[in-house]
Structures are given as C-alpha cells and as structure tokens.
Amino acid sequence: MKKVTFVFLCVLMIVIINSCDFSSRNNENGFGKLQLNISHSIKADTFNYINEAGNKFMISEIQYFISDIKLYGKKGDTIILDKYNDIHYIDTDIPETFVYFPVDSVKPGVYDKMSFTFGINEKKNKSRLFVNPPESFMFWPEFLGGGYHYMKLNGKWLDSLNQPKVFNFHLGIGQNYDEDRNVVGFVQNYFEVSLENSSVEIKPSEIAQVDIVMQVENWFRSPNIWDFNKYGGKIMQNQKAISLACENGHDIFLIKSVKYKDLN
Numbered sequence: 001m002k003k004v005t006f007v008f009l010c011v012l013m014i015v016i017i018n019s020c021d022f023s024s025r026n027n028e029n030g031f032g033k034l035q036l037n038i039s040h041s042i043k044a045d046t047f048n049y050i051n052e053a054g055n056k057f058m059i060s061e062i063q064y065f066i067s068d069i070k071l072y073g074k075k076g077d078t079i080i081l082d083k084y085n086d087i088h089y090i091d092t093d094i095p096e097t098f099v100y101f102p103v104d105s106v107k108p109g110v111y112d113k114m115s116f117t118f119g120i121n122e123k124k125n126k127s128r129l130f131v132n133p134p135e136s137f138m139f140w141p142e143f144l145g146g147g148y149h150y151m152k153l154n155g156k157w158l159d160s161l162n163q164p165k166v167f168n169f170h171l172g173i174g175q176n177y178d179e180d181r182n183v184v185g186f187v188q189n190y191f192e193v194s195l196e197n198s199s200v201e202i203k204p205s206e207i208a209q210v211d212i213v214m215q216v217e218n219w220f221r222s223p224n225i226w227d228f229n230k231y232g233g234k235i236m237q238n239q240k241a242i243s244l245a246c247e248n249g250h251d252i253f254l255i256k257s258v259k260y261k262d263l264n
C-alpha cells in the first residue's frame with residue numbers, strides 16, 4: 001500500500017515539475033500577452049452632453065461585458081483569447097474592472113487587426129453563468145430570453161418639456177412578439193466590434209498594453225440618430241430599438257495607445 005502511494009507521489013511530482021517547466025519555457029520561448037486598459041469618454045452625473053437628436057443627457061453608470069478578443073494574423077490565421085477569463089465585466093464605478101488581462105499566451109508577431117464580442121455570444125450567454133456580484137447583477141430576465149445584459153447604460157435626458165427622465169439603455173437578447181404580445185422567439189443581439197487602426201505587435205515575453213476608450217456619445221450617433229423622446233427610457237422589450245442601438249456600437253471603441261511591459 002505504502003509503495004503504491006510512493007509511486008503515485010513520484011508520478012505526481014514529475015507531472016508538476018514538467019508542467020511548471022512547460023509554463024516557464026512558454027514564457028522564455030517568447031510568447032507574449034495582451035492587456036486592455038479601458039477608459040470612458042464621459043464624466044458621470046452631469047448634464048454636459050447633447051446628442052445629435054438634440055437631447056441633453058447625463059450618464060450615471062455603464063456596466064457591460066466584452067468577450068472573446070480576436071487577433072487577426074497576416075496569413076489569415078485568427079487567434080481567440082478565450083482561455084478561462086474569456087468574458088470580462090466592466091463597470092464605470094469599479095476601477096479594477098478597467099483592466100482586462102486574458103491569461104492566454106500569444107505567439108509574437110504583428111497582427112493586422114483586433115476585435116472582440118460586445119456582450120456574450122449565444123453559446124455562453126446562459127442563465128446562472130455568474131453566481132457572484134457584480135456580474136450576477138447583470139442577469140437578463142428569463143422571460144425576455146435569459147442570460148445576461150450585454151450592457152446597462154443608465155442616465156437621464158431632458159424631455160421635450162425640459163423635464164429630467166430616467167433612461168435604461170439596456171442591451172441583451174431581444175424578443176419577437178405576436179399581435180397579442182406573446183413572446184414567440186428570441187433574437188441574439190451580441191455583435192463584433194472591430195477596432196480601427198488596431199494593428200498590434202505582440203513582442204516576446206512582453207505584455208502589449210492597449211489603451212482603449214469607449215466613446216460613449218457614439219452610442220447615439222451613427223448610423224442611427226438616437227432620440228430619447230422617440231424610443232423612451234426602456235428598450236429591453238423593444239427589439240427594433242435594441243437592434244438600432246447595437247448598430248451604433250460599431251465605432252464606440254477607439255485605440256489611444258499601445259505600451260509594452262516586461263512579462264516577468
């Protein structure tokens with residue numbers, strides 16, 4: 001019995017030593033990593049902003065998910081950074097969430113383009129995926145399709161009588177309804193954001209730290225001019241509005257700069 005335990009321990013040690021060796025060799029071998037540092041263009045809680053439809057507005061908070069960062073190589077190869085922390089939550093009230101550091105080791109080289117999913121794709125966006133807050137607070141009601149909000153963008157606008165009104169610009173799974181307002185189907189609204197000028201070089205044993213900004217005003221800009229007086233404060237049960245809002249998401253992120261930091 002003791003002999004068996006001893007042999008087992010020996011095997012275990014070999015496995016551990018080998019795997020440690022492998023991971024350090026991975027770094028030495030010169031794989032790099034990518035990190036996103038996210039900021040937001042708007043100061044919260046002030047009515048300093050006016051959109052293209054002429055609505056004066058303020059933002060109180062933004063909470064959202066981005067997932068599955070993709071890097072597009074020169075030879076048409078695509079890398080998806082989806083090991084373990086493939087879904088990242090960002091909350092304008094929680095500065096620690098502004099840094100997204102996927103664990104994936106990335107082959108060094110110049111990548112032509114970077115993109116990621118805004119929200120969570122249908123395979124992964126299932127109820128009870130997150131058990132702890134703040135992520136769990138993002139749940140999307142079961143009868144509206146379940147899973148999680150892609151984004152909660154909350155604030156107020158001044159209506160046509162100049163009265164402040166609350167808006168919940170919330171994105172997630174949409175619904176199709178029949179004439180009696182029964183849900184007859186669901187619509188996946190997550191989308192891919194391709195970053196402009198997002199050629200990025202991954203250097204051996206270094207972290208490419210990419211600073212990106214969410215240009216919050218762009219949610220209301222193009223191709224669809226967003227008028228809060230037209231769409232109202234709640235859109236979670238309005239697939240038409242959600243889909244127009246998601247179309248506006250194509251240019252919300254801008255790359256500011258790329259810095260490099262030693263991996264070790």
Ligand SMILES: [Cu+2]
Nearest residue numbers: 149168170236
């Ligand atoms: Cu909501």
